[in-house]
Amino acid sequence: MTATASPPVTTPTGPAGAAGSEPLDAEDRSALADLAFAVGRRYADRRFADLDAAQAHWKEVCEAGLPAISLPPEHGGAGTTSDLLLVAERLAAGGYPAGKLTISTAIGGAVILRHGSPEQRDRWLPAIGDGSLRFCFALTEPGAGSNAANMRTTATRTDDGGWRINGEKTYISAADDSDVMIVVAKDAESGGFSLLSLPLPCEQLQMTPSTCTSACPSASGRSTSTTSSCRPMPSSAPPGRGPGPLRRAQPRAPHRGGAGRRHRPLVPGAGGGVRRRADRLRRAHRRAPSRPAPLAEALIDLEAAWALIERGAEVYEAGGNAGLACNMAKVKACDAGLKAADAALQTFGGSGFTGETLMFERFGYLRLLRSTPVSREMALNQVAVAGLGLPRSY
Numbered sequence: 001m002t003a004t005a006s007p008p009v010t011t012p013t014g015p016a017g018a019a020g021s022e023p024l025d026a027e028d029r030s031a032l033a034d035l036a037f038a039v040g041r042r043y044a045d046r047r048f049a050d051l052d053a054a055q056a057h058w059k060e061v062c063e064a065g066l067p068a069i070s071l072p073p074e075h076g077g078a079g080t081t082s083d084l085l086l087v088a089e090r091l092a093a094g095g096y097p098a099g100k101l102t103i104s105t106a107i108g109g110a111v112i113l114r115h116g117s118p119e120q121r122d123r124w125l126p127a128i129g130d131g132s133l134r135f136c137f138a139l140t141e142p143g144a145g146s147n148a149a150n151m152r153t154t155a156t157r158t159d160d161g162g163w164r165i166n167g168e169k170t171y172i173s174a175a176d177d178s179d180v181m182i183v184v185a186k187d188a189e190s191g192g193f194s195l196l197s198l199p200l201p202c203e204q205l206q207m208t209p210s211t212c213t214s215a216c217p218s219a220s221g222r223s224t225s226t227t228s229s230c231r232p233m234p235s236s237a238p239p240g241r242g243p244g245p246l247r248r249a250q251p252r253a254p255h256r257g258g259a260g261r262r263h264r265p266l267v268p269g270a271g272g273g274v275r276r277r278a279d280r281l282r283r284a285h286r287r288a289p290s291r292p293a294p295l296a297e298a299l300i301d302l303e304a305a306w307a308l309i310e311r312g313a314e315v316y317e318a319g320g321n322a323g324l325a326c327n328m329a330k331v332k333a334c335d336a337g338l339k340a341a342d343a344a345l346q347t348f349g350g351s352g353f354t355g356e357t358l359m360f361e362r363f364g365y366l367r368l369l370r371s372t373p374v375s376r377e378m379a380l381n382q383v384a385v386a387g388l389g390l391p392r393s394y
């Protein structure tokens with residue numbers, strides 16, 4: 001049995017926002033920001049390991065229509081990438097970020113919107129928008145990490161027009177909780193990069209779950225932050241459910257700094273709850289005015305990061321090569337977020353490390369973002385090449 005592929009798409013389809021998408025006006029943007037903040041705020045005192053909270057949070061995000069925001073109007077959307085980033089930032093600032101908004105909506109949605117066929121866009125974008133279809137993204141490999149130059153997974157055309165994917169991926173977030181996997185593979189013919197959509201479950205795909213950390217939110221029904229190792233993915237998927245190309249044979253490594261990479265880090269939200277916890281918070285807040293400098297510095301860094309994030313969104317929306325701008329934003333945002341979380345932790349003193357304030361859990365999440373979805377070092381490598389013109393070192 002061989003896989004049946006969707007029609008190939010060989011060229012980008014233009015600006016990421018696609019025809020018809022306009023940024024929201026100031027009033028709508030402000031209302032959107034308030035809405036997202038309020039949703040995040042309602043879960044600010046919930047642990048990431050609390051799966052009920054993760055699922056309820058994602059349900060609220062979807063019911064509020066937030067995942068659709070950057071889609072074109074014909075697919076149920078109303079704004080642009082910049083508006084989606086605002087939603088991601090405000091949810092996190094409220095106290096509870098939405099991981100699926102990054103992987104499924106921003107990465108999955110942006111890839112389909114920019115590189116999918118008209119049929120793929122019609123089929124998948126509305127379902128990404130209402131949250132009924134969930135995507136995961138498979139780039140990292142054992143031995144290659146997220147350095148696509150060392151990737152070994154291949155995609156080969158089969159005689160009947162299908163595709164065979166062979167390879168092994170690792171650390172694929174929410175692979176057990178997704179409907180479609182976007183696989184990055186080397187085109188066996190040209191050596192360039194291809195993105196292929198693989199509907200899940202796929203019986204030829206072997207998955208080994210691993211629980212990495214409880215420092216990030218997950219709506220997975222199994223465990224917090226389940227990642228998976230996936231190995232050989234041959235072509236013998238049932239007809240119509242095989243891997244289909246989204247974009248073929250990119251001459252260079254795909255950017256790991258696309259739309260889904262950009263969200264402004266948060267100073268962890270905390271509040272409410274048991275009296276002891278409230279006392280600790282009050283004590284910490286009392287201390288803040290006498291030690292404002294580290295918090296003020298953190299705010300300045302966050303604002304600088306946000307400016308770079310908006311710049312990245314602007315270049316991306318214009319259909320330009322946004323890798324440099326987005327990788328700069330990624331590095332600055334991760335550093336600024338971690339610095340802010342560290343300053344907040346220090347202000348809280350010992351209580352920052354208690355389970356009641358959740359400060360250390362949120363700090364851990366911000367630290368994770370230095371290593372994922374693309375490592376800080378790989379982002380810097382790309383900046384050195386694209387921004388400084390240095391030879392590739394990786």
Ligand SMILES: Cc1cc2nc3c(=O)[nH]c(=O)nc-3n(C[C@H](O)[C@H](O)[C@H](O)COP(=O)(O)OP(=O)(O)OC[C@H]3O[C@@H](n4cnc5c(N)ncnc54)[C@H](O)[C@@H]3O)c2cc1C
Nearest residue numbers: 137138139140145146171172173212372373374375377394
């Ligand atoms: C919770 C979690 C979720 C994840 N989710 C996903 C996902 O959904 N999809 C996905 O594709 N991946 C995912 N990853 C993988 C993540 O992107 C990688 O772990 C990360 O990119 C580092 O790769 P590695 O673990 O193989 O480490 P290695 O590649 O072994 O790297 C180890 C260290 O060396 C540095 N390094 C490596 N090469 C270079 C170089 N050339 N120059 C300078 N420094 C270098 C790295 O930056 C890193 O700090 C996830 C990881 C975690 C922990």
